[in-house]
Amino acid sequence: MRAALIIAGSTIKCGMRSKGIWTVVVASVLPMILLYLVLLALPDTLYDAAIQLVAGFHGEDPQEASDLILEGTDDDWNLFVTDATVSGSMKLIGVIGTAIAILFTVLTNEAARRSLQHVLSHPIPRVSVVLGAYLGAMAVTLASIATMTVFAFLLYLAQHQEANWGLFVGAGYYAIGISVTAAYCVLLTTALPSVIGVLFAFFGTWVASQTYNLRVALNNISNAFVDTIGGVWMWVVPRLGDFGTRGVDWAILINTKDDAFDWADTGNMVTATILAVVHIAFALGLAGWLLNRKAV
Amino acid sequence: MAASTPALEISGLTKVFDTKTLEPVPVLDGIDLTLERGEIFGFLGRNGAGKTTTVKILTGAIRDYEGECRVLGHAPASMEARQGVGLLPEVLDFQGWLTAVEIMELHGRLHGVPRERLSDSVPQLLTRCGLAQDAWNRRVGPFSKGMLQRLGIAVSLVGEPELVFLDEPTANLDPVGRRQVRDLLLDLEREGKTVFLNSHLLSDVERTCSRVAILEKGRIVQQGDILGMAHVQPYVHLRTTTVPPGLLEDLRAMSDDVAVLDGTIVVRVRTADDMDPIPSLVERHGARLRYLDLAQESLEDVFMRIVGAEGGGAA
Numbered sequence: 354m355r356a357a358l359i360i361a362g363s364t365i366k367c368g369m370r371s372k373g374i375w376t377v378v379v380a381s382v383l384p385m386i387l388l389y390l391v392l393l394a395l396p397d398t399l400y401d402a403a404i405q406l407v408a409g410f411h412g413e414d415p416q417e418a419s420d421l422i423l424e425g426t427d428d429d430w431n432l433f434v435t436d437a438t439v440s441g442s443m444k445l446i447g448v449i450g451t452a453i454a455i456l457f458t459v460l461t462n463e464a465a466r467r468s469l470q471h472v473l474s475h476p477i478p479r480v481s482v483v484l485g486a487y488l489g490a491m492a493v494t495l496a497s498i499a500t501m502t503v504f505a506f507l508l509y510l511a512q513h514q515e516a517n518w519g520l521f522v523g524a525g526y527y528a529i530g531i532s533v534t535a536a537y538c539v540l541l542t543t544a545l546p547s548v549i550g551v552l553f554a555f556f557g558t559w560v561a562s563q564t565y566n567l568r569v570a571l572n573n574i575s576n577a578f579v580d581t582i583g584g585v586w587m588w589v590v591p592r593l594g595d596f597g598t599r600g601v602d603w604a605i606l607i608n609t610k611d612d613a614f615d616w617a618d619t620g621n622m623v624t625a626t627i628l629a630v631v632h633i634a635f636a637l638g639l640a641g642w643l644l645n646r647k648a649v
Numbered sequence: 650m651a652a653s654t655p656a657l658e659i660s661g662l663t664k665v666f667d668t669k670t671l672e673p674v675p676v677l678d679g680i681d682l683t684l685e686r687g688e689i690f691g692f693l694g695r696n697g698a699g700k701t702t703t704v705k706i707l708t709g710a711i712r713d714y715e716g717e718c719r720v721l722g723h724a725p726a727s728m729e730a731r732q733g734v735g736l737l738p739e740v741l742d743f744q745g746w747l748t749a750v751e752i753m754e755l756h757g758r759l760h761g762v763p764r765e766r767l768s769d770s771v772p773q774l775l776t777r778c779g780l781a782q783d784a785w786n787r788r789v790g791p792f793s794k795g796m797l798q799r800l801g802i803a804v805s806l807v808g809e810p811e812l813v814f815l816d817e818p819t820a821n822l823d824p825v826g827r828r829q830v831r832d833l834l835l836d837l838e839r840e841g842k843t844v845f846l847n848s849h850l851l852s853d854v855e856r857t858c859s860r861v862a863i864l865e866k867g868r869i870v871q872q873g874d875i876l877g878m879a880h881v882q883p884y885v886h887l888r889t890t891t892v893p894p895g896l897l898e899d900l901r902a903m904s905d906d907v908a909v910l911d912g913t914i915v916v917r918v919r920t921a922d923d924m925d926p927i928p929s930l931v932e933r934h935g936a937r938l939r940y941l942d943l944a945q946e947s948l949e950d951v952f953m954r955i956v957g958a959e960g961g962g963a964a
Contacts, residue, residue, distance in 0.1 A: 356759055359755065359758050359759055360759070363744065363747065363751070363755045366746070366747060366751070469710070470705060470708070470710045470736070470738045471736060471738050471741075471742075471756070471804075472759065473708070473709060473710045474708040474709060474710065474731060474734060474735075474736040474814075475731060475756065475759040475760050475761075475808070476728040476729075476731040476732040476760065476761060477759055
């Protein structure tokens, strides 16, 4: 743990001084593109099976969810789809996007092989290298979180004269998402996007505030997931026709209630927990595997 | 970690990289090597011979290999072994946003050196390795290759190691820097440290190492004292005002290996005493002696002779 903290400390130092852009680009843009490509490429049979799987996991009937939308007013529909799409999709984006971002960064960076040999020659456990870089990058993204939070407050206060706490949590979630990728960038001694990350946080928050129904954010903690990328997502989805509908379907099935994410709902809690654990375990596991490969 | 154990013991070290698509490539093929504590050992070989792979195994980066390795009496990847080891990798890639001092402190702390000791040792090491003081607190991103190399050498020593692996330490250095590194190596030897030196600069190896091993295609083709490897028979180099045919005939009567290269007559002799009659021979044939020297085969000559015979290429 001591070595991990030392590495985390140097990571933070590097992160606060660097000006890289690639991590942000990879972590924010590629995941969305990939998710759409996956949805587009999924065969109908597989798609239907996946829908049933997710619905069954929640104990919900997909048809019932669809009927609810169809029977509702336009406002209900908008509210429901907005909430469900962005919050549900963000979970998928988190998992898929992180994997892509990490792979993209690692595979294109030869520096890993070089610096790791040096670090690994010290009497420290290998896991501390991964853990240290991860923790450090997480800390670095505090700058993004703080910026997004302040911006969200200012934005919402300007519009509604009251605070939007959902934006605060959303900013945190998004920052954690990119921090996973950033951790690897530091581990591989590439640039970390502290400066660009802050700028992107401004942009994402602004987009979210322009397109998202903020009433939902005040009522449902799950909307926190959407408030940055979610805005972009909701702008993109309606423009994709049938393709976009698939994305909406997925999101609805992950969040089948019109009040979106109810923390008292066991199914939602289990889903969120599993996704979070898978997300982090996958990231750390992949890092360990890559570390061993790159060390050779 | 008993001081009586050798610094390095390698027996039958073999490493095969499985490329999945091609036949498995044996990078190291049964290496046997022993380093006593306190010696500077030169590990030579052309590019791709397996030198860096050997260092990676011995410093714990590669853990999958066949054979037996003991570093300071322990398995190479063990904490005990790495505690006593310092490393200068072949390619340095420090975090460009950190200063030289910060990098030294980072590696020192990762090695377990207390902060208070680092505050004394870091300036000493940076000075000793020739990094100018005005660069100590600058970010290393814009550093020249030579500055990075000096920093890298300092980093390899920051953990106060007993055994130091230096992969091409004089690469990228100017003549002054090379001289400083050679002096540093000799200092380390005097301090009782063991140095495992990978280098292409054979003249540096020749001046600092007592023993060398030559690696070719994953196998050690020669190892031992440098002097022992060199041809016993020295060469006499002489330049004269003219080269009368009779002089060459007389010299060939002395030695069966006489050649004229760019106006210099090269004669292989059995012992240094054999050069004594040469001045009078030159005079007898009406020529004047301008230059006369006795030369032993250099390490480079040895390397080229051995590696050339093995693979027919240059290092």
